[in-house]
Amino acid sequence: MLEIFLYLHIVxxxxxxxxxxxxxxxxxxxxxxxxxxxxxxxxxxxxxGLDLGPKICLILFLxxxxxLMSLDAHGASVWGIPLLPWWLLVPAWIGAFVxxxxxxxxxxxxxxxxxxxxxxxxxxIAVVAGMFAAGVFTLVAAEPFGVTTNPKWLGGKVVLYACAxxxxxxxxxxxxxxxxAFFGRVMAGTAGDEDNAVVKSSVNGCLPYVWVIWGSVLLxxxxxxxxxxxxx
Numbered sequence: 001m002l003e004i005f006l007y008l009h010i011v012x013x014x015x016x017x018x019x020x021x022x023x024x025x026x027x028x029x030x031x032x033x034x035x036x037x038x039x040x041x042x043x044x045x046x047x048x049g050l051d052l053g054p055k056i057c058l059i060l061f062l063x064x065x066x067x068l069m070s071l072d073a074h075g076a077s078v079w080g081i082p083l084l085p086w087w088l089l090v091p092a093w094i095g096a097f098v099x100x101x102x103x104x105x106x107x108x109x110x111x112x113x114x115x116x117x118x119x120x121x122x123x124x125i126a127v128v129a130g131m132f133a134a135g136v137f138t139l140v141a142a143e144p145f146g147v148t149t150n151p152k153w154l155g156g157k158v159v160l161y162a163c164a165x166x167x168x169x170x171x172x173x174x175x176x177x178x179x180x181a182f183f184g185r186v187m188a189g190t191a192g193d194e195d196n197a198v199v200k201s202s203v204n205g206c207l208p209y210v211w212v213i214w215g216s217v218l219l220x221x222x223x224x225x226x227x228x229x230x231x232x
Contacts, residue, residue, distance in 0.1 A: 002071045009064045012057040013221050017214065019053035024210060026050060030182075031203050033196040037187050044182070048107070055103050058168065061161065062127065063089070063096040069154070099123055110179075124169055128162045135159035149231045153223045160216040160223070167212040174209065178202040 029035060029043035070084035102120045105113055138144040138155030181198040185191040191199075 002068070005064055005067045005071065009061070009068060009224075010221075012061050012064060013217060016054045016057035016061070017217055019050050019057070020210070020214065022050040023047050023054070027203050031196075031200040033191075033200075037189055037191075040182075041187060052104075052107060055107065056100055058165065059096055059099050059103065062131075063092045065157075065161070066092050121169070121172075124165050128166045128169075131158050131162035131165075135162060150229050152229050153227045157220045157223045160220040164213045164216040164220075167209040167216070170209040170212075171206045174205045175202055 026043050026047040030040055030047055032040065032043075035043075066084055067089055070086070070089055099120070102116050102123070106117050106120055111117075135155045135158030138158065139152055144151065144155070177198050181191070181195045181202070185195045186199060
């Protein structure tokens with residue numbers, strides 16, 4: 001069972017990074033003002049379609065990681081209660097699929113469901129705060145949650161996951177000017193240099209956040225494989 005979820009965890013990481021690379025490549029055509037509006041719109045459709053994969057992988061990365069922790073917990077507990085028993089994993093997976101549904105709904109009908117968007121945003125804030133707190137605690141505590149194997153690598157991996165989600169929220173904020181400029185003027189064929197500059201700057205402004213996501217996922221994968229300083 002451990003090997004199955006470990007394989008799933010790796011597949012999610014591969015599709016997360018691979019999909020993100022496709023999003024980045026197609027975005028270069030979206031901001032290319034030398035192309036026709038129709039060509040740029042086609043590139044945007046490709047970009048948004050590819051972006052769905054990383055969004056799903058980001059969400060499922062959490063319950064798959066929790067499942068791995070449960071299957072290889074080394075006696076982890078809180079006040080003598082097992083940290084991640086199966087009866088906690090079931091609602092974690094159900095909650096993850098509900099989150100996927102919220103993300104899917106907002107992705108396919110952006111702006112049509114403001115309540116869904118707010119709930120999704122609130123979930124991400126809560127996950128970032130919870131994962132960051134748990135990760136830092138694991139890094140600084142001598143025996144976090146009663147674990148004696150020195151799981152600093154796991155604490156670092158959890159913090160990096162929180163950083164990746166936080167960077168995704170930064171991308172959302174950065175892209176706010178994109179919609180009005182692209183759909184309001186570029187697609188109407190009335191975009192001037194200023195409008196194209198807004199489209200380009202809003203997309204290129206996401207690049208630092210993209211580097212954070214890629215770096216976080218790659219380093220988290222390395223920590224998961226190498227497990228530095230662990231006493232296993």
